[in-house]
Amino acid sequence: MMPGPLASVSAGVLLLILTLVKPAAAEPPADSTQTSRTNTVRMFIDCRQCDKEYMRHEITFVNHVRDRNEAQVDILVTTQRTGNGGSEYTLTFLGQQEFSGINDTLTYHTKQSDTEEMIRNGLVKTMKIGLMRYVAKSPAANQISISFTTPEQETAFVDKWDYWVFSINTNTFMNGEQSSSSLSLFGSLSANRVTKDLKVNLSIGANHSRNTFDYEGYSYESVSDGKNANGLAVVSLDDHWSAGGTLSGYSSTFDNTDRAFAAGPAIEYDIFPYSESTRRQLRILYKLRFTSVNYVDTTLYNKLSEKLWSENLSISLDVKEPWGSAGVTVNGSHFLHDIGKYSIGLFGNLSLRLVEGLSLNLFGDYSRLHDQLSITKGGATQEEVLLQRRALETQYRYFVSVGLSYTFGSIFNNIVNPRFGSGGGGYSFSFSN
Numbered sequence: 227m228m229p230g231p232l233a234s235v236s237a238g239v240l241l242l243i244l245t246l247v248k249p250a251a252a253e254p255p256a257d258s259t260q261t262s263r264t265n266t267v268r269m270f271i272d273c274r275q276c277d278k279e280y281m282r283h284e285i286t287f288v289n290h291v292r293d294r295n296e297a298q299v300d301i302l303v304t305t306q307r308t309g310n311g312g313s314e315y316t317l318t319f320l321g322q323q324e325f326s327g328i329n330d331t332l333t334y335h336t337k338q339s340d341t342e343e344m345i346r347n348g349l350v351k352t353m354k355i356g357l358m359r360y361v362a363k364s365p366a367a368n369q370i371s372i373s374f375t376t377p378e379q380e381t382a383f384v385d386k387w388d389y390w391v392f393s394i395n396t397n398t399f400m401n402g403e404q405s406s407s408s409l410s411l412f413g414s415l416s417a418n419r420v421t422k423d424l425k426v427n428l429s430i431g432a433n434h435s436r437n438t439f440d441y442e443g444y445s446y447e448s449v450s451d452g453k454n455a456n457g458l459a460v461v462s463l464d465d466h467w468s469a470g471g472t473l474s475g476y477s478s479t480f481d482n483t484d485r486a487f488a489a490g491p492a493i494e495y496d497i498f499p500y501s502e503s504t505r506r507q508l509r510i511l512y513k514l515r516f517t518s519v520n521y522v523d524t525t526l527y528n529k530l531s532e533k534l535w536s537e538n539l540s541i542s543l544d545v546k547e548p549w550g551s552a553g554v555t556v557n558g559s560h561f562l563h564d565i566g567k568y569s570i571g572l573f574g575n576l577s578l579r580l581v582e583g584l585s586l587n588l589f590g591d592y593s594r595l596h597d598q599l600s601i602t603k604g605g606a607t608q609e610e611v612l613l614q615r616r617a618l619e620t621q622y623r624y625f626v627s628v629g630l631s632y633t634f635g636s637i638f639n640n641i642v643n644p645r646f647g648s649g650g651g652g653y654s655f656s657f658s659n
Contacts, residue, residue: 266366273303309420311338490515
C-alpha cells in the first residue's frame with residue numbers, strides 16, 4: 227500500500243529534524259558569555275506592554291532573567307493615560323537579595339503622536355538610568371561609561387492650545403463570501419483638557435453595521451445604528467476628593483432608544499492618595515443622574531417616552547504589586563421612582579504568581595438586572611435574536627475566564643534571535659479529505 231500524503235510529509239519533517247538536531251552528548255559545552263554575564267546585576271522586567279526582546283538587545287550590561295525570584299532588581303512598569311492623549315509610565319525599581327531595601331521610582335511620559343520606536347527607546351533610556359545605582363555596587367561598574375549631552379538653551383514654554391487635545395478616529399470593517407457580507411462603520415471626535423486641577427473630556431461618535439445573508443432562496447438584511455455624545459468635568463479638591471458632573475446623549479436601535487439625554491453631578495473619594503494611582507486605588511464614586519428618553523417602539527411598560535431620576539454607587543479597588551495585580555469593582559444603581567428597578571454588578575480580575583514560573587489568571591463579571599426599561603413590548607424576531615441586533619429581557623449576565631501558565635528551564639533570558647519570527651514557528655500544514 228502506498229503511503230498517504232500525511233505519512234509522506236511527516237516522514238520528511240522527521241528526517242529534517244533528525245538532520246538538524248545533534249545528540250545532547252555531542253554538544254560542546256555552552257558558551258557562558260552567550261547565556262549569562264558574570265559579575266553583573268540580574269534583572270526582571272514586569273511589563274506587559276513592553277517590547278522585552280528589544281530591551282534585552284539594548285540593555286546588555288545586566289543579566290535578564292525570566293523569574294523575579296532569581297532577580298536582584300525587579301522593575302515593575304505601570305501606566306496611565308495623560309491629558310495629551312499619551313501615557314505616563316511609572317517604573318518602580320525594587321531591590322532584592324543583597325539589594326533588598328534599595329528601591330526607586332522613575333517616570334517616563336509619551337505623547338499621543340509618539341511612535342512605537344520612540345516609546346521603547348524612551349523606556350530603555352529610563353531603565354538604564356534607574357539601573358545605575360545597582361550596577362554601581364557590582365563589579366560590572368568598571369565597564370560602565372557615562373556621557374552627557376549639553377542641552378540647548380531653554381526658552382519659556384507657551385502652550386498655544388491651552389492644554390486641549392483633539393482626536394479624530396474612523397474605522398471601517400468589511401468581510402464577505404458568496405452567501406453573506408458584513409459592513410461596519412465607526413467614527414468619533416474627542417476634545418480633552420487635563421491639568422492638575424481640572425479634567426474635561428468631550429466626545430461624540432456614531433456607528434453603523436449592516437449584515438446580509440442569502441441561502442437557498444432566503445435573503446435577510448440586518449441593520450444596526452447608534453450615536454452618542456458624552457461630557458465629563460472633574461475638579462480636584464485635594465489628594466483624596468474630586469467633584470464634577472457628567473452629561474450624555476445617545477440613540478441606539480439595539481436598545482430601542484430613539485434619543486436620550488442624561489446629566490447629573492458626581493463626587494469621588496480615593497482612600498489612597500491620587501499620587502499613588504498607578505500602583506493602588508480604592509475609589510468610592512457616587513452619581514446622581516436625570517434622564518429624558520424617547521423610545522423607538524412601545525416598551526414592556528407601555529411607554530414611548532419618560533423622564534427618570536437614578537443614582538449610582540461604585541467601589542473600585544486596583545492593586546499592582548510584584549506578586550501580580552488584582553482589581554475588583556462593585557457597582558449598584560436604581561431608579562428613584564421605583565427602587566425595585568435596580569441593577570447590581572461585580573467585576574474582578576486577578577493575575578497571581580503562585581510559585582516560580584506558575585501564574586494564575588482570573589477574569590469575570592456578573593450583573594443582576596432589574597432595570598431594563600427600554601425593552602420593546604413586541605419582542606424581537608428570530609433573526610434579531612441570533613444576530614444580537616436587539617436587546618432582550620434578562621435578569622442576569624455573566625462572563626468568566628480562568629487560565630494557568632507555567633514556564634521552566636534556564637533562568638537567563640539575554641539572547642535575542644528574531645529568525646522565523648518571535649514565536650519561533652515556520653509553516654503550518656492542514657489536510658482535508
